[in-house]
Amino acid sequence: MLGILTLRGPSMPVQKASVRDQIRRTLTERILAGHYQPGDRLIELQIARELGTSQGSVREALRELEASRLVESEPHRGTRVRVVSLCEMREAYQMRGLLEQAAAITAAKAFKGSVGSLRDEVQAVLRAAEVGDFGEQAAHVYAFHRAVVGASGNGVLLRLWESLAFETRVRVRLGWGPIDPKQVAASYEAILTALEEGNGRVAGRLLREHSGKFAPVSDQLDAD
Amino acid sequence: MLGILTLRGPSMPVQKASVRDQIRRTLTERILAGHYQPGDRLIELQIARELGTSQGSVREALRELEASRLVESEPHRGTRVRVVSLCEMREAYQMRGLLEQAAAITAAKAFKGSVGSLRDEVQAVLRAAEVGDFGEQAAHVYAFHRAVVGASGNGVLLRLWESLAFETRVRVRLGWGPIDPKQVAASYEAILTALEEGNGRVAGRLLREHSGKFAPVSDQLDAD
DNA sequence: ATCACATTATCGATAATCAATAATTTTTCG
DNA sequence: CGAAAAATTATTGATTATCGATAATGTGAT
Structure with a gap:
């Protein structure tokens, strides 16, 4: 047994x-x-x-x-x-973007001047992408975003974000085509820069846009 | 049995x-x-x-x-x-505000010109407040906000919002003092007006501010 | 072919039971 | 007396066996 x-x-x-x-x-x-x-x-x-x-x-x-x-x-x-519909996935990505934007506002304070660990994750993503190890890639993407949301210090926010994990992770397995490493690198680099400067507003906006890039529909909820 | x-x-x-x-x-x-x-x-x-x-x-x-x-x-x-801490409640209210703001953006389209049902809920809230029936009051407040979030048409958003129900409902039982009906009425009236006009941007902002009024801490996550 | 009926697989739920663990009480001994 | 040690109790975690209810499947008669 x-x-x-x-x-x-x-x-x-x-x-x-x-x-x-x-x-x-x-x-x-x-x-x-x-x-x-x-x-x-x-x-x-x-x-x-x-x-x-x-x-x-x-x-x-x-x-x-x-x-x-x-x-x-x-x-x-x-x-x-459970079967996650395309519609639901889009909604989940919208929500993820919304939550990450909110998280970045406060998380930026925590990352100001020290984004080393985050940069490591981005590096790992790119390395995994080169090798073609999608599992590893997804894991580090997850770790990056989770680190940002976690740094917001808002436990409820983190819980909400994590409850989207399934919907936003199936994506990888559906294989919506490989991602252009250059594009990913550029996107993350901009986010890192904003966080390093402690500019949460900009980091948030970039994170939201980043999320939008991976969901195939215009973001209707953007309040800015 | x-x-x-x-x-x-x-x-x-x-x-x-x-x-x-x-x-x-x-x-x-x-x-x-x-x-x-x-x-x-x-x-x-x-x-x-x-x-x-x-x-x-x-x-x-x-x-x-x-x-x-x-x-x-x-x-x-x-x-x-479970014991819900004050800190957690504040976080939950922040999140509720964030989600409702997002919901209003798209919900406004659905309510443009027809906020009758919503107005009924507000009336019911005020009536319950006069009588002092807190349970009824809370129920109609809940119904109002839920209607808005539901009208967003975003199922994931609705699910996230509903997962905050416990944290944001204990509040009533903690009795943070009675609410001034005039203030509530004015706040809801402004929201109704914005929705009636189909102005989701404004309705969202008002809803978020509304949420802030009931949480005893400045809202750090406001991106606008 | 299709309807009625029987069969089967599986779920929903119960009861009885046992070991593991935490909390409580009692005992022992310095 | 008072603290450590031991015994007791309450409750959970988990198992087995069993039963009726229900949905899906198969089968036969018309």
């Missing part, structure tokens, strides 16, 4: 690995990695037997995934990987 | 009343109504026995409440009603 619980690095302190969390993590990985495709059914007992757990634990994990909108379920019809 | 399932209005169509949902609804009501105070423990078997359900169903309901951030839990230490 407990085929999942095998992993636990040697240097890991006392990580509580509840069965429920392990299941959730495993399923999340599989969904984000594309092992389970959108629309695929997730059958409780099947998963339970595969992972060596009980049906109840799987149910709980599925409820959590449903809450974070990775899956959806109908009564007596089971749970399946 | 199933002491909860009694209710089901005569005109109700075919409402699926899963046990889990019933538990969730019951607990949500009790939390919002203040029957359970912030910090109170929610003991699984206790609730299960009281409602005549199994422990498992209560667990699932609690996981859902945790996802919507009404409660929080630590391993082996149980689940309790």
Whole structure:
């Protein structure tokens, strides 16, 4: 039993690995990695037997995934990987832009003069793009934006932003074509400069525009 | 058993009343109504026995409440009603303002010339305020803002906004003092006028300012 | 072909049970 | 007495087995 619980690095302190969390993590990985495709059914007992757990634990994990909108379920019809529509993705990108713009306003204070860690992420993005490692690329893009939003110091803002993670991450897997590294570099460079100067207003605007570049529709909500 | 399932209005169509949902609804009501105070423990078997359900169903309901951030839990230490800090509430109000501003930009198109339903809600708010019925007042305030956000036509935006419901609703129960009806009326009247004219830009700005009036801290994120 | 009916897979839910852990109480001993 | 140690209790985390309800599928009769 407990085929999942095998992993636990040697240097890991006392990580509580509840069965429920392990299941959730495993399923999340599989969904984000594309092992389970959108629309695929997730059958409780099947998963339970595969992972060596009980049906109840799987149910709980599925409820959590449903809450974070990775899956959806109908009564007596089971749970399946959620299908994110193009429309919803556009909306999510709009919102991400809006939130990041707001985040930048205050985050700029934190980054003024020290954008080293951010620059590292951008470098990593470009390196990954050259090699063609989309997973790595997406991870560093995520890390960059998350760092900015996190630096805003607004926990609620961060939570809202993170709740968009699924919608804005599927994009990569849909393969809307490779990104021009030059364009990306230029865009990020401008943002970095603004942050370094502590100019949150400009950084925010640039981040919002950046978000717009990756969503194929005009941004209707721009208040400026 | 199933002491909860009694209710089901005569005109109700075919409402699926899963046990889990019933538990969730019951607990949500009790939390919002203040029957359970912030910090109170929610003991699984206790609730299960009281409602005549199994422990498992209560667990699932609690996981859902945790996802919507009404409660929080630590391993082996149980689940309790979440305590929303003043800081978090301020952040939530900031975010609510940001989202509503964005919503107004597009919602204005939908309301141009026909703000009747919105005006009704404002009237209801003032009426409730006169009578001193805070519950009713809060409900209509909620309905007004929700209508605006809903009219934006952006589902993701609506979802984000609704996820702030808890944080921005506790406020009423904390009783930050009664609100001056005149001030409220004037504020809403200006918003209505802007929406009626289809001027989303102005309506958005007013909504954001409105939100600021109810949060006791200067709004740092205003990009305009 | 299509409708009615049976079959099957799966979900929704329950009960009974057990180990692990946290909180509480009691005991022991300096 | 008062603090450390030990025992007790309450509750969670998780399992197994089981049942009825429901949706999907298959099958046969007309």
